[in-house]
């Protein structure tokens with residue numbers, strides 16, 4: 164046997180975000196606007212619940228699908244907030260962050276040669292996970308439709324090989340949310356095709372104007388839709404690794420098997436923390452949103468005043484201005500901005516080739532840092548002329 168690594172693993176690329184944060188170490192005075200995690204501490208009540216769990220020796224394995232109490236809290240949260248119901252016994256799975264939920268669902272449903280449609284630019288993990296399953300990614304270009312999926316284009320991309328279509332609104336990296344009228348149009352198309360729908364709504368609680376609308380609210384999709392969610396963003400719990408995967412019992416029984424062989428269960432103290440987050444701390448995201456909205460208003464106005472083309476986001480904590488007019492790749496732009504301007508942002512090409520010509524700025528940073536970062540960006544752009 165030769166020591167040859169799996170071809171698909173070999174082909175995986177290190178995410179551009181990581182490549183960039185790694186470079187940052189060499190620039191200690193740079194302003195870092197790359198990271199997609201809230202800059203707020205995890206709520207005290209959540210931390211106390213985990214500490215109490217540890218002190219009470221709740222440190223072992225849980226049920227593979229997660230503590231029933233947490234699954235019930237998850238189910239109640241969605242029922243109370245969005246009006247749809249998933250059975251905590253058979254339709255809710257607690258995962259190690261949304262990431263593991265996405266992976267377990269893909270591995271449970273995809274066969275070699277299947278196609279998955281992704282509106283792009285999009286969070287890069289999906290494509291890599293799909294390819295690891297031997298399936299093919301089919302991108303739906305949203306760059307000329309304000310980063311929203313065009314129903315006509317979607318219709319044209321569905322083939323006999325299409326196994327699933329994934330949506331992520333509010334979106335990473337663009338921050339846009341999907342208007343309910345457009346969702347209605349898209350659902351009309353989805354109704355005509357026997358495909359799985361995955362909806363990653365991890366940023367739903369970070370919706371700024373108006374309500375978040377969930378694909379899980381459409382009863383006609385209920386028997387083939389997976390909802391992906393988690394506490395990383397809503398409750399500033401990225402390191403706790405608590406995610407949720409919800410879907411029809413008939414399919415979730417298989418997703419749970421993939422999850423249990425991979426992970427056995429999510430961390431137990433984190434699961435106790437999760438119960439607290441979903442019960443006594445439901446108002447937490449709204450408090451963070453007050454800050455995010457102030458930052459968004461500031462940054463959006465400044466980018467416009469610099470003459471950058473930008474779609475105004477309405478959620479998550481990202482903004483995705485175009486840098487096409489500077490006639491360099493987004494990697495080149497971001498590298499020069501870091502070296503010459505002292506600001507780190509993520510090159511848009513990290514979010515598939517459809518993100519080329521853009522940069523992603525995270526505003527999950529204190530206003531003082533944002534102000535300095537934007538001031539440096541403006542100076543850098545002025546020097547480019």
Ligand SMILES: Cc1ncc(COP(=O)(O)O)c(C=O)c1O
Pocket residue numbers: 199259260261262263286331335363365392393394395401405406
């Ligand atoms: C769209 C999207 N989905 C999933 C994740 C992963 O979340 P988690 O920390 O829960 O694994 C991220 C993280 O940035 C994300 O942006």
